[in-house]
Amino acid sequence: MPELIKAICIGAGSRGIDAYGYYALKNPKRLKFIGVAEPRKEWREKFIRLHKIPKENVFNSYEELFAKEQFARAAVICTPDQMHVEPTILALERGYDVLLEKPMANTLEGCLKLVRKAEEVKKHLQICHVLRYTNFWSTIKSFIDSGQLGDIITISHRENVSYWHMAHSFVRGNWRNSDITSPMILAKCCHDMDLLYWIIGKKPISISSFGSLSFYRPESAPPGAPLRCTDGCPVGDTCMFNAIKIYIDLDGYYNMGKNCPSRAFRFFSHHRNAIRHMSHIIRPLKRLVDFKEWPVNTITSDLTLEGKMKALREGPYGRCVFHCDNNVVDHQQTLIEFSNGVTAELTMHGHSALEGRSIRIDGTKGTLIGSFMGWDDLYFIESQNGEKRQLIKPKITIEAHGGGDLKLTEGFVNSLQPDYKLVPLTDARAALESHLMAFAAEKARLEKKVIDMEEFHSLI
Numbered sequence: 001m002p003e004l005i006k007a008i009c010i011g012a013g014s015r016g017i018d019a020y021g022y023y024a025l026k027n028p029k030r031l032k033f034i035g036v037a038e039p040r041k042e043w044r045e046k047f048i049r050l051h052k053i054p055k056e057n058v059f060n061s062y063e064e065l066f067a068k069e070q071f072a073r074a075a076v077i078c079t080p081d082q083m084h085v086e087p088t089i090l091a092l093e094r095g096y097d098v099l100l101e102k103p104m105a106n107t108l109e110g111c112l113k114l115v116r117k118a119e120e121v122k123k124h125l126q127i128c129h130v131l132r133y134t135n136f137w138s139t140i141k142s143f144i145d146s147g148q149l150g151d152i153i154t155i156s157h158r159e160n161v162s163y164w165h166m167a168h169s170f171v172r173g174n175w176r177n178s179d180i181t182s183p184m185i186l187a188k189c190c191h192d193m194d195l196l197y198w199i200i201g202k203k204p205i206s207i208s209s210f211g212s213l214s215f216y217r218p219e220s221a222p223p224g225a226p227l228r229c230t231d232g233c234p235v236g237d238t239c240m241f242n243a244i245k246i247y248i249d250l251d252g253y254y255n256m257g258k259n260c261p262s263r264a265f266r267f268f269s270h271h272r273n274a275i276r277h278m279s280h281i282i283r284p285l286k287r288l289v290d291f292k293e294w295p296v297n298t299i300t301s302d303l304t305l306e307g308k309m310k311a312l313r314e315g316p317y318g319r320c321v322f323h324c325d326n327n328v329v330d331h332q333q334t335l336i337e338f339s340n341g342v343t344a345e346l347t348m349h350g351h352s353a354l355e356g357r358s359i360r361i362d363g364t365k366g367t368l369i370g371s372f373m374g375w376d377d378l379y380f381i382e383s384q385n386g387e388k389r390q391l392i393k394p395k396i397t398i399e400a401h402g403g404g405d406l407k408l409t410e411g412f413v414n415s416l417q418p419d420y421k422l423v424p425l426t427d428a429r430a431a432l433e434s435h436l437m438a439f440a441a442e443k444a445r446l447e448k449k450v451i452d453m454e455e456f457h458s459l460i
């Protein structure tokens, strides 16, 4: 019988509640939250209610919580990017095993400090590189390790951020300004760097990168556009960034559904009113009509229509995308050479009609092509005979991050069992490489030069 792991949640925001809190609620015999530190009242109260946290274990901040002696086995740390180092050091020093959100830190020094501290106190420090735990990416990894692709020669990897996700997170939202949080290549693409490093299995030796913020800026604003979408914008009806279309009408999701291989999804996406009517009979459809999930649930905790409209009138998510205080790039292309001669290109852009990642890997025995865009599809074409083999059955994934959130949390819980002997898949030492790659790519972009990774590896 596996041991129940008792944990505290530091930062009960979107990830704390929807990813790790959700796992605990679904798996009450594996993980139980018994404490929380969260400054925002509504979010704190939601977490307390969902997990029945005793009053004495509720805190307004991690500083207050860590002033107390250790009272759980594990700490799940989901504070904003710029607030990862201090709570993690405190948690490790107090004796907690830690599951920390990515990026582990928004500075190179912070990352190194965390890895060293975890090794010094001999505690688990695992980073939430959830994609390693998905069926899609782990199938690619095991296919390559099996030798069927031969030696990898090149990889072309794309992180296609949809226009509405870009607007939500990187123009209006938390990761819009690198002076406050992280550069885009770290915030969004440390996952991609991690996948490349994991799949190739060798260290990078040089990196170059180009990119800029070309579109989401004041010069692109339509004439007469006010500062907020709710202030009577003259192009409100036709602007795809209109916050009301994104958060109330859910245009982004419906547009994705129109291109979905599933006939049912396509039907509903073309017939919104049909969903509304049918939701009275088919109860699960109510979730679509009265949508309360990401990204809508990040704009306010009052998910009534009035609550959402108030958030758009007053909060950051109702701002015109051309009039925000954003500075992170909306496109960046990075070229990486690995120590075994493999070259990889990573394209990130925030202008995609569809959301998700896609990859093509060419090896000495054939080509592997995959799409991880809400409906997974992965196949291999063997060069010698031209035969195409489907490696995973194309299917729709509605679980967050293709099921990676739940599996990663389970992996963390498993790794804390007394008989666990392996190095965890997303151990901080392994995760460090992707962060070094992101810092190097950003330096390459800003300084317009090729970075020799020895400059970064020599610091480890």
Ligand SMILES: NC(=O)c1ccc[n+]([C@@H]2O[C@H](COP(=O)([O-])OP(=O)(O)OC[C@H]3O[C@@H](n4cnc5c(N)ncnc54)[C@H](O)[C@@H]3O)[C@@H](O)[C@H]2O)c1
Residues within 6 Å of the ligand: 010, 011, 012, 013, 014, 015, 016, 037, 038, 039, 040, 043, 060, 061, 062, 063, 078, 079, 080, 081, 083, 101, 102, 103, 128, 129, 130, 174, 187, 401
């Ligand atoms: N693994 C992934 O794929 C993935 C996906 C999205 C976000 N993230 C990362 O997860 C982290 C959290 O993101 P989020 O979307 O949940 O953001 P969020 O803003 O919803 O949550 C962060 C929470 O930390 C709280 N906080 C602030 N100061 C605090 C303090 N002193 N003590 C305790 N809590 C404090 C905030 O009030 C907030 O509720 C970020 O680092 C983000 O980059 C990872």
